[in-house]
Amino acid sequence: MNIDQLVQTGRVHRCVYQDPEIFKLELEKIFSATWIYVGHESQVSQAGDYFCTNIASQPVVMARHTDNKIRVLYNRCAHRGAKVVNCESGHSESFKCCYHGWEYSNDGNLIAVPQPRGYREDAVRPGDPAYAMKPVPRCDNYRGFVFASLSSRVPSLEKFLGPITKSFDDLIDRAPDGEIEVAGGVAKHLYIGNWKLIFENLCDGLHPNCVHKSSIEAAQQQDDSVFSDGAGEIGVSQMRQNGVPWDFWENEVGLWAYPYGHSFLGDYHNDKNLSVAKNNPSFGKYYTALEKAKGKIAAEKILKVNRWNTNIFPTISFMSQFRQLRVIRPLSVNKTEVLGYCFRLKGAPDEMFHDTIRFANITNAVASPVLTDDLETYLRIREGLKTKGNDWVSTGRGIGRDIKEEDGGWRAENGLSELHIRNMFNVWLSYLKT
């Protein structure tokens, strides 16, 4: 079937989720060809710090050198090809290959080779770029969020992100000191299903009342007087909040989509009904700190931004109000790794960070009473799409009723629209066709 035919008005062909050949094309035409989130600068705050990840299934290392610059290097020895940096993150003055001891500085330059006489004299010399751990073609950051591209032919990061940068601003500007840092470890999970499903699901307002019914009802039935050290306060109220009626999603929640496939669900929570803020003394303390640092008017303006999940296609989804970020890494057409990170707002009280952790345990932990029902749903999608009885998957909810916005984006008719899915597939198709 022609690629063009896979994405049609209001539907996509089932093979976009399950054909290994399509997945190969995605690695080449999307993951190797656009901006991919690598990490946050706070993960390599000191010279010598490094953080390993991968882009398009290729190992890379984000490293800060003594020049204070952050680089993203292919994590491979120039000699015999072994992966050089093996730990997930850490600190090292240089990178040394375990195989024959070739040693690189943190900017990737070759600095030492044991027994150099054995190589042809003109061939291997420290400093020779041909024998460096090569930097990936493009690396840039938006206010500390580091992105890289395996292709040099990408637009500027600023253009790629466009108006969705406001979501990053929302996350950062909420910090009384104006800075954020990754903290509190990483919550990992694996799901059996295609990587695009999670981007669809995270801005899908229709699913919580079905998928999460068990945790919503269990939380609704919870006796409030039972002892909690904070975990239950945050967890139970968040699960209850997933159960707001469909009318609420339809009338109160907004959904926006942008060029390059990005989207966000907004207006859902304001800080009055936020599970981590409502009647919460730590939020009160935080508000005082924010107001003190920024002034009353600025503080109120900052907290007026109400964004739930922001999807940056094709690698991350984050929650600025809740200080959470998920990295989505496809392992194969039917296997996806998700890494959840938390951010600490500098200048905010410690109790607020504890709430961030509690929220992460409920939304991103592999044993979360909420997440596990999403993962089961992905599995059933994989099973269902094996049938040949119907080749098409519907994406048509709200179609034809999207509103063009002045900033170049679109606003969905309401929070139950599938605008973000259609937008993602339009962009997906344009990548695959190039």
Added chain:
Amino acid sequence: MAAHKILSIRNIEEFLFMEAQLLDNRQFQNWLALFSKTGWYWVPISTEQDSPYDHVSIIYDDRKLLETRIRRLNNINIHAENPPTRTSRIVGNVVLNSIEEDSGTYEVCSKLQLVEFRGERQRIFAGQIIHYLSAENNKIFIEGKRINLVNAEGLMEGLTIIF
């Protein structure tokens, strides 16, 4: 009060084996009843994790959250447990680590080997369990339970079972 005179290692072993049986039999409400009113249940994301408050966990439930988690396991709409998971576990190598004289809390260490089966998938979990137990009127209560999985940091699919 000399707390260490109340529970013998045999009493403790019997309690742990009974607890394991409740979980394998999916008698979750009965299992919950073993916890004290302020009991907690913790599966850290690394065996070295020293606090559940400033670091994410696989599970960290206070009494309130644990009640909700258990209630959900019995909710008819729980997709992740339809069909339900079956487990079979062995708890052994039971060691009484220490007795906190003031509070009368017993710190008990044991090993867990657990096979889980659901749908097409069978998984094996292993790790160390640390129980914090108290005894009152011949009844044992779980004040806290920590499970250090050998693959705590590892990548895994959704987890609905109770260790």
